[in-house]
Amino acid sequence: MIDTNAIRQDFPIFSGQQLVYLDNAATTQKPASVIRAVHDFYTAKNATVRRSVYPLAASATQAYEQVRTEVQHFIGAVSPREIIFTSGVTEGINLVAQSFLAPRLKPGDEVLVSMMEHHANLIPWQQLCRQCGAHLRVIPINEQGELRMDLLPELLNARTRMLAIAQVSNSLGTINPIAAIVQLARRYKVPVLVDAAQSVAHYPLDVQALDCDFLVFSGHKMFAPSGVGILYGKAAHLAQMPPWQTGGEMIQSVTLETARFAEPPARFEAGTPNVEGAIGLGAAINYLNALDRKAVAAHLEALRLHATERLLAIAGIRIIGTAAQKTAIVSFTMAGIHPHDAATFLGEAGIALRAGHHCTQPLMDFFQIPGTLRASFTIYNTIEEIDYLIETIGAARRFFS
Numbered sequence: 001m002i003d004t005n006a007i008r009q010d011f012p013i014f015s016g017q018q019l020v021y022l023d024n025a026a027t028t029q030k031p032a033s034v035i036r037a038v039h040d041f042y043t044a045k046n047a048t049v050r051r052s053v054y055p056l057a058a059s060a061t062q063a064y065e066q067v068r069t070e071v072q073h074f075i076g077a078v079s080p081r082e083i084i085f086t087s088g089v090t091e092g093i094n095l096v097a098q099s100f101l102a103p104r105l106k107p108g109d110e111v112l113v114s115m116m117e118h119h120a121n122l123i124p125w126q127q128l129c130r131q132c133g134a135h136l137r138v139i140p141i142n143e144q145g146e147l148r149m150d151l152l153p154e155l156l157n158a159r160t161r162m163l164a165i166a167q168v169s170n171s172l173g174t175i176n177p178i179a180a181i182v183q184l185a186r187r188y189k190v191p192v193l194v195d196a197a198q199s200v201a202h203y204p205l206d207v208q209a210l211d212c213d214f215l216v217f218s219g220h221k222m223f224a225p226s227g228v229g230i231l232y233g234k235a236a237h238l239a240q241m242p243p244w245q246t247g248g249e250m251i252q253s254v255t256l257e258t259a260r261f262a263e264p265p266a267r268f269e270a271g272t273p274n275v276e277g278a279i280g281l282g283a284a285i286n287y288l289n290a291l292d293r294k295a296v297a298a299h300l301e302a303l304r305l306h307a308t309e310r311l312l313a314i315a316g317i318r319i320i321g322t323a324a325q326k327t328a329i330v331s332f333t334m335a336g337i338h339p340h341d342a343a344t345f346l347g348e349a350g351i352a353l354r355a356g357h358h359c360t361q362p363l364m365d366f367f368q369i370p371g372t373l374r375a376s377f378t379i380y381n382t383i384e385e386i387d388y389l390i391e392t393i394g395a396a397r398r399f400f401s
Contacts, residue, residue, distance in 0.1 A: 001302075002295045008380045010287075020385045022353040025170050025198060025329055025376035027220045030280075034223055037283035038276050049275055050249055050266075064275050067282035068265070071230055074285050075215065076206035081235060084265045085273055088229035089197045090120040092216035093164070095231060095268060096193055097124040099241040100214070101162050107133030109161045112190075114139040114147055114176075115366055116169040119359040121195045125164055134161070141366065145172040145321035152184055160190045168198035171358040171374065172321030173304070173329030175199075182211050191237070197221055201378060202300060202327055204293055207232055219277060224284035228277030231268070238264035245270040296379055300328035303377040303386065310390045316397070320372050328377035331358075334393070337400045339371045345396045346373075351389055 008014050010031040013021075021029060047057040049064045065080070072080045086092045101111070111125045115138055129136045137155055140148045156163070163185050167178050182192050191213035196205060201222040207215050214237070218229040233241075243250055243261055247270040252260040261267050307330045311317045316335030334342050343355035356371040357364045364371055375389065 002292065002299050002379060004299070004380060004382050011380055014380065018350050020351040020388055022351060022375040022377065022381065022385070022389065024201075024378040024381075025221070025358075025374060026354055027226070028201060028223050028378055029380070030225070031223055031284075031287050033287055034225070034280045034283040038225060038280045041276050041279045046276075048272060060275060063282075064273070064278050067278045067285075070282050070285050074205070074289070075230075075232060076208050077232055078208065079235060081263075081265055082232055082238065084231040084233065084238075084268045085278055086216070086229045086231050087227050087274065088218035088220070089118075089195060089216045092214075092229055092231035093121055093193065093195070094124045095244045096214050096216075096233070097128045099244040099268070100191075100233075100237060102128060102132065103242070105129070105132040105134050105161055108159060109134040110137050110157070110159045111135075112137050112139065112155055112160055112163045114165055115141045116145065116147075116172060116174060116360065116363050117164070117166055118170050118195065118197070119361070120197075121164050121166060121193075122362070125162070139165075141174075141363075144323050145169065145174045146323045146325075147174075147176055149177065149180070152181065156184060156188050156190060158188060160185075160188055162193065163190050164193040164195070166195040166198065168196075168202070168327050168329075169321070169360075169363075170198050170329070171331055171360040171363055171372070172323065173326040173331070173376075174321060174323040175325040175327055177325075178210050178212065186211070198327065198329070201288070203297065213237055219281040219284060222284055223287060225277045225280040228274050228281050230281075233264075235264070238268075241268075243267050243270065247271050291379070299379065300377055303381055303383065304328045304330060306383055307375060307377070307386045307389070310386060311393075314390070314393060314397075317393075320367055320369065328381075329374065330376075331372040331374045333369060333372055334397065337396065339373045341400065342373055342393075342396055345399060346389070346392055349392045349395070351392055353389075 011029045013029050047060040049061040068080045068083045071083045185192050193214040194212045196217040200217040213234050215232040220226040250262050250267050250270040252262050318333045320331045339355035354374045
């Protein structure tokens with residue numbers, strides 16, 4: 001098992017206040033090594049990248065591109081040229097929608113998503129289908145919050161132009177069988193985009209083993225700074241995609257009449273990048289790589305099982321999402337208490353957890369609820385924190401009764 005006490009000492013936010021932080025599916029706290037990497041960049045290495053030849057700029061460019069290589073190895077990509085820096089998952093998905101799919105999508109074509117998708121992996125496809133006269137189709141789920149995999153072969157067909165799917169549901173914690181989904185999609189030569197926002201900090205990723213065409217994740221959910229993320233794309237796809245945004249640093253040459261665009265990945269990184277964010281992302285990758293990932297997975301599973309057992313022992317608690325394969329996310333409702341009221345009460349007791357629809361309104365509609373309380377765990381959470389959550393939930397029930 002991992003040494004939680006030692007890990008908590010790596011995160012400065014826990015040294016200055018009494019905080020039970022259970023909103024890790026929204027964003028994670030940052031270890032000192034990440035904070036220090038960003039601080040060191042600003043205090044000793046700050047310069048624009050890819051544009052100047054003086055030593056400071058050359059050093060900044062080298063550090064920035066080194067992170068691209070570290071991301072390549074972190075997710076098992078073939079080449080660093082398959083790694084595009086973005087502002088996060090939302091930008092990555094919109095980039096693929098507008099650059100890869102929009103030129104290919106025709107009236108009557110179909111895009112396939114699931115009922116459990118975050119709005120970031122729903123609305124871009126929804127709007128693109130509307131613009132192009134295509135149809136958005138949805139993989140249903142069952143009452144446990146699992147994909148109806150039995151229906152997937154019927155939903156895939158010769159008109160399907162994209163399948164976009166979360167590896168882990170941010171609202172339910174359900175772990176989707178991505179390898180099996182990709183294998184089915186291959187029968188119809190359907191490209192697959194994987195939203196790995198909720199899995200990147202929990203499990204090792206291997207894009208070659210998954211054989212996905214695109215994969216996206218955000219740094220802030222894996223102990224890195226906000227405003228930086230990654231789009232992985234197979235090199236053959238990226239080579240054929242036009243730029244989504246245009247401007248500086250994504251061109252080969254420009255005249256007043258025409259422009260020739262750079263090769264990937266620069267083609268998709270217009271403007272001055274979030275260099276300090278990338279540096280922080282590299283530090284977060286190093287932090288994760290230093291951990292025993294199997295021990296991390298075991299710790300998270302122990303937290304999930306303990307939270308589930310303790311919550312189910314409370315009258316009036318309903319857990320939303322009971323899939324057989326789940327990660328460390330437990331969403332629940334409290335009979336007679338609105339999730340926002342409960343979250344406010346818990347917050348006053350120093351417990352931070354999310355309440356609402358979690359950017360998955362269609363999913364909440366499926367379960368016929370306005371929202372849930374969501375406790376999401378990571379490496380610095382403890383069994384004792386869960387017990388304190390349960391104790392405070394009891395106090396909330398007494399207060400609102």
